[in-house]
Amino acid sequence: MYQELKVIDIHTHIGSVKSWSPLLKGFIRVGLKELLEYIDEENLSATWLLPLPGKIEADINIISTNEVIKICKKYPCRLIPFCSIDPRVPKASELLKDFKKRGCKGLGEFKVKLPVDNPLSIELFEKAGELEMPVIIHMDNKFNPDIVKLKYVLEKCPHTVFILHGPGWWKHISAEAPDKEDYPTGKVVPGGLVEKLLLKYSNLYADLSARSGLNAITRDPAYSKEFLEKFSNRVLFGTDFPCLDIDATQFGVNKKHLNALISLNLSKKALKNILYENALNLIAF
Numbered sequence: 001m002y003q004e005l006k007v008i009d010i011h012t013h014i015g016s017v018k019s020w021s022p023l024l025k026g027f028i029r030v031g032l033k034e035l036l037e038y039i040d041e042e043n044l045s046a047t048w049l050l051p052l053p054g055k056i057e058a059d060i061n062i063i064s065t066n067e068v069i070k071i072c073k074k075y076p077c078r079l080i081p082f083c084s085i086d087p088r089v090p091k092a093s094e095l096l097k098d099f100k101k102r103g104c105k106g107l108g109e110f111k112v113k114l115p116v117d118n119p120l121s122i123e124l125f126e127k128a129g130e131l132e133m134p135v136i137i138h139m140d141n142k143f144n145p146d147i148v149k150l151k152y153v154l155e156k157c158p159h160t161v162f163i164l165h166g167p168g169w170w171k172h173i174s175a176e177a178p179d180k181e182d183y184p185t186g187k188v189v190p191g192g193l194v195e196k197l198l199l200k201y202s203n204l205y206a207d208l209s210a211r212s213g214l215n216a217i218t219r220d221p222a223y224s225k226e227f228l229e230k231f232s233n234r235v236l237f238g239t240d241f242p243c244l245d246i247d248a249t250q251f252g253v254n255k256k257h258l259n260a261l262i263s264l265n266l267s268k269k270a271l272k273n274i275l276y277e278n279a280l281n282l283i284a285f
């Protein structure tokens with residue numbers, strides 16, 4: 001039945017990432033050709049193409065915003081350009097404005113080693129709100145920690161749309177989230193910070209991509225179904241293509257995120273929102 005569904009993958013990259021699967025040594029590298037192949041094979045309506053703000057880790061080498069803009073111009077319907085900025089660069093807000101003028105629809109992936117409530121970041125987030133650009137934030141112990149301070153950011157920037165992803169976000173789908181474990185398994189204890197924040201802040205969204213999102217919606221299917229129905233207008237389908245899962249299959253191509261959603265037997269409306277409508281609404285301006 002899902003062949004009829006329209007799908008936008010909101011979290012894809014071009015470049016190389018280190019495999020952290022024990023079954024595959026070294027790096028995986030994809031170019032534009034492979035991204036387009038993925039789009040065609042999975043019959044996606046479009047993908048959001050996310051750069052990173054320069055070299056953030058030795059293990060990751062993702063193309064820059066300028067390259068993303070250039071590539072997306074050639075495929076205006078299939079590839080949606082985002083920009084990524086380190087808020088510590090001079091005139092970061094001006095740069096964001098310029099990227100918007102050049103076609104970027106949002107800010108992300110925002111992956112910098114700063115606490116999420118850093119004043120420079122907040123300034124940039126406020127500007128993104130003004131420019132109607134949603135912000136995709138990667139959150140874990142190294143990048144943009146911590147989820148408790150996110151509340152302060154949401155209070156400060158009520159007009160900015162935030163889309164959260166990463167283990168530092170998704171492990172808090174449960175009220176019991178161990179400090180040291182990035183991908184906790186087993187039953188979800190209701191009332192986690194993810195749920196609490198989504199309930200309180202209507203400008204907050206969640207991105208299902210990568211292992212963190214997949215783990216969050218597969219660890220406790222009964223809870224997932226309830227959670228996704230409840231927040232179906234604020235959860236977005238994404239994969240983090242070309243990253244690898246622990247079994248060395250590639251997100252997106254391995255269909256794990258899509259199959260997990262299908263297997264939950266969500267209402268048609270919820271599934272449509274998560275796979276397509278929410279993504280479309282956030283950048284339709």
Ligand SMILES: [Zn+2]
Pocket residue numbers: 011013109240
């Ligand atoms: Zn990513």
